């Protein structure tokens with residue numbers, strides 16, 4: 001997979017955006033994004049999911065929203081399969097996805 005994204009960009013450096021739209025700039029290997037229609041974060045502040053400071057404590061509010069989301073498994077799968085290195089997806093921070101993402105995903109999908 002080729003990743004062309006500048007991973008140092010943040011929500012505010014981009015001048016605000018719908019975070020789902022950000023992905024139009026990526027070469028996605030997993031294009032199944034139907035979960036977006038049912039995302040609990042649809043109307044949430046993108047800065048919660050893509051904060052300036054990438055520390056786990058900062059993602060707390062976003063992760064709380066993810067815990068209410070009916071499509072978190074698909075969201076997590078999408079972020080892990082596409083190796084998205086920023087933002088909260090499926091209730092996981094970038095570090096959590098990088099470190100344990102595939103194992104967590106396999107576990108929740110019953111493939112572990």
Ligand code: SF4
Nearest residue numbers: 039041066069075090
């Ligand atoms: S799991 Fe979280 S980031 Fe993904 S769609 Fe649901 S609320 Fe949004």
